[in-house]
Amino acid sequence: xxxxxxxxxxxxxxxxxxxxxxxxxxxxxxxxxxxxxxxxxxxx
Amino acid sequence: xxxxxxxxxxxxxxxxxxxxxxxxxxxxxxxxxxxxxxxxxxxxxxxxxxxxxxxxxxxxxxxxxxxxxxxxxxxxxxxxxxxxxxxxxxxxxxxxxxxxxxxxxxxxxxxxxxxxxxxxxxxxxxxxxxxxxxxxxxxxxxxxxxxxxxxxxxxxxxxxxxxxxxxxxxxxxxxxxxxxxxxxxxxxxxxxxxxxxxxxxxxxxxxxxxxxxxxxxxxxxxxxxxxxxxxxxxxxxxxxxxxxxxxxxxxxxxxxxxxxxxxxxxxxxxxxxxxxxxxxxxxxxxxxxxxxxxxxxxxxxxxxxxxxxxxxxxxxxxxxxxxxxxxxxxxxxxxxxxxxxxxxxxxxxxxxxxxxxxxxxxxxxxxxxxxxxxxxxxxxxxxxxxxxxxxxxxxxxxxxxxxxxxxxxxxxxxxxxxxxxxxxxxxxxxxxxxxxxxxxxxxxxxxxxxxxxxxxxxxxxxxxxxxxxxxxxxxxxxxxx
Numbered sequence: 119x120x121x122x123x124x125x126x127x128x129x130x131x132x133x134x135x136x137x138x139x140x141x142x143x144x145x146x147x148x149x150x151x152x153x154x155x156x157x158x159x160x161x162x
Numbered sequence: 163x164x165x166x167x168x169x170x171x172x173x174x175x176x177x178x179x180x181x182x183x184x185x186x187x188x189x190x191x192x193x194x195x196x197x198x199x200x201x202x203x204x205x206x207x208x209x210x211x212x213x214x215x216x217x218x219x220x221x222x223x224x225x226x227x228x229x230x231x232x233x234x235x236x237x238x239x240x241x242x243x244x245x246x247x248x249x250x251x252x253x254x255x256x257x258x259x260x261x262x263x264x265x266x267x268x269x270x271x272x273x274x275x276x277x278x279x280x281x282x283x284x285x286x287x288x289x290x291x292x293x294x295x296x297x298x299x300x301x302x303x304x305x306x307x308x309x310x311x312x313x314x315x316x317x318x319x320x321x322x323x324x325x326x327x328x329x330x331x332x333x334x335x336x337x338x339x340x341x342x343x344x345x346x347x348x349x350x351x352x353x354x355x356x357x358x359x360x361x362x363x364x365x366x367x368x369x370x371x372x373x374x375x376x377x378x379x380x381x382x383x384x385x386x387x388x389x390x391x392x393x394x395x396x397x398x399x400x401x402x403x404x405x406x407x408x409x410x411x412x413x414x415x416x417x418x419x420x421x422x423x424x425x426x427x428x429x430x431x432x433x434x435x436x437x438x439x440x441x442x443x444x445x446x447x448x449x450x451x452x453x454x455x456x457x458x459x460x461x462x463x464x465x466x467x468x469x470x471x472x473x474x475x476x477x478x479x480x481x482x483x484x485x486x487x488x489x490x491x492x493x494x495x496x497x498x499x500x501x502x503x504x505x506x507x508x509x510x511x512x513x514x515x516x517x518x519x520x521x522x523x524x525x526x527x528x529x530x531x532x533x534x535x536x537x538x539x540x541x542x543x544x545x546x547x548x549x550x551x552x553x554x555x556x557x558x559x560x561x562x563x564x565x566x567x568x569x570x571x572x573x574x575x576x577x578x579x580x581x582x583x584x585x586x587x588x589x590x591x592x593x594x595x596x597x598x599x600x601x602x603x604x605x606x607x608x609x610x611x612x613x614x615x616x617x618x619x620x621x622x623x624x625x626x627x628x629x630x631x632x633x634x635x636x637x638x639x640x641x642x643x
Contacts, residue, residue, distance in 0.1 A: 124383075125382070132438075142245070
């Protein structure tokens with residue numbers, strides 16, 4: 119199945135991008151939860 | 163109906179629409195805050211799409227597709243620099259910018275580095291960086307009109323220049339953000355329609371890749387592009403993304419930090435979808451027309467000659483939209499460097515709101531004319547569009563990234579450190595570029611290293627910043643911790 123019938127230079131791009139996005143979502147939810155706990159819009 | 167006729171209809175409807183948005187945006191503008199940052203009220207959907215549309219210039223639809231047509235799928239690894247950089251921005255930079263709550267990058271530099279000297283230096287250096295970028299976009303616009311109507315590329319570029327200037331000078335960021343949103347929809351719609359059609363023509367995605375690699379082996383492995391060039395381009399775009407004033411301005415323009423984070427997630431999705439489709443298109447074009455004389459014409463040629471009239475026109479409109487959404491944002495930032503950062507802050511701080519808005523419109527036109535002169539003078543004539551965009555990114559990255567990041571993260575960074583860092587990075591990048599990139603290194607690498615070194619060393623040799631200058635950016639300085 120495409121992209122897995124090609125080498126890592128092709129399938130790696132798709133798989134890693136999905137993982138990167140998932141990582142960002144986890145971070146975003148964690149930051150939102152932290153702000154909610156602190157009752158502010160974040161601490162610069 | 164011929165593609166020229168369809169394209170004319172699509173183009174007139176689309177351009178008319180952007181001018182109408184410009185007119186209605188003008189009616190909403192009450193002060194410079196509305197003009198420069200849309201009143202700081204953009205939500206995640208429009209704000210994120212505006213970042214995405216600004217990011218995805220004609221560099222994507224023409225440059226990236228052209229380069230991928232030449233070197234293959236491996237170029238996708240460079241795309242990772244964008245989500246990584248945006249994550250870094252959302253984490254480290256956006257909260258400081260949003261809390262500070264001004265209009266431009268020089269506003270940040272002027273406040274964090276306590277003075278008009280760093281602000282003015284930043285404002286002056288922004289303009290030549292952006293002229294390079296605008297030239298790449300005008301070149302793309304001219305090329306499309308040349309391909310479709312046979313008119314000279316320069317005439318095509320002038321036509322687009324006039325239209326973009328008209329709605330940007332009139333409507334400011336409100337017009338730009340909403341036209342960006344529409345342009346993003348057109349870009350995605352164009353690509354969504356084209357991808358299945360060309361894949362069906364070639365028998366599916368696996369067949370497309372097989373045909374492309376038969377024609378040119380190496381398009382699906384690491385052999386398509388030398389690693390040093392790939393890594394150099396990655397760093398040029400990655401480092402450049404941290405210092406791009408037209409993107410940083412969007413953080414001021416969005417509602418709050420939560421909205422920015424959500425907007426960046428939207429940018430992640432948009433970047434993947436748009437790039438993925440463009441890479442598929444590039445591989446398909448290699449299968450359909452194996453021997454194009456110039457890689458940059460790959461996408462316009464597909465739209466004009468291989469797709470049915472209306473679909474081809476939609477795709478051409480998508481490229482035009484990509485080009486326009488970038489030029490308008492960039493024009494706005496470059497003109498703000500003059501009108502807001504130099505005129506309103508340094509030359510005439512007591513100027514009335516009306517005068518500031520008038521100067522902003524004049525500055526937009528002036529910067530546009532300068533870019534047009536540079537383009538007509540032959541700058542970047544023999545270079546691929548993607549490489550002109552990479553030069554712009556290298557210039558921005560070398561000039562501003564270390565100053566922005568150190569300003570946000572290191573309290574000891576001083577005014578003179580920032581000034582020498584910006585000038586050193588900017589000058590070395592140009593020298594490296596004109597010396598044809600010695601050692602095969604992308605100019606961003608020596609540029610950003612010198613900029614960071616100068617900022618750190620000169621900062622350590624000069625007195626530390628006053629507490630008041632740090633207070634807006636560091637919580638510990640506000641609470642005395």
